[in-house]
Amino acid sequence: MTGGDGVIDGVDSSSTVPPFEQVRSQLARKINDGSLPVGTKLPTVRALAADLGIAANTVARAYRELESAGMIDTRGRSGTFVSATGDRSRSKAAEHAAEYARAVDALGIDRQEALAIVRAALES
Numbered sequence: 821m822t823g824g825d826g827v828i829d830g831v832d833s834s835s836t837v838p839p840f841e842q843v844r845s846q847l848a849r850k851i852n853d854g855s856l857p858v859g860t861k862l863p864t865v866r867a868l869a870a871d872l873g874i875a876a877n878t879v880a881r882a883y884r885e886l887e888s889a890g891m892i893d894t895r896g897r898s899g900t901f902v903s904a905t906g907d908r909s910r911s912k913a914a915e916h917a918a919e920y921a922r923a924v925d926a927l928g929i930d931r932q933e934a935l936a937i938v939r940a941a942l943e944s
Contacts, residue, residue: 831872839874843882851891860902
């Protein structure tokens with residue numbers, strides 16, 4: 821089921837991933853890849869929940885977590901919008917990656933092993 825006029829791909833009720841996390845991660849991915857550019861107005865919590873066939877509290881939790889991460893802004897009655905911070909997510913990730921590279925160098929860990937550690941962390 822597609823939600824909010826295609827804002828997200830839907831929620832898989834058979835998945836072990838909680839519905840709020842499915843909504844949060846799909847929105848975060850689309851914000852980060854530019855599919856949802858800065859300033860895009862998101863559907864209301866109730867509208868997206870109705871489109872997805874899930875509880876409004878589930879969508880509200882996803883929106884709260886995205887807002888806490890600075891990826892979206894809620895502007896009262898005006899609605900919820902993709903924040904400019906979402907565009908900076910990639911640069912923040914690059915900064916953290918550079919910090920990780922410095923740390924593994926200081927620890928004397930081989931670059932291939934360092935990459936394996938990151939892959940394992942991303943897959944867990």
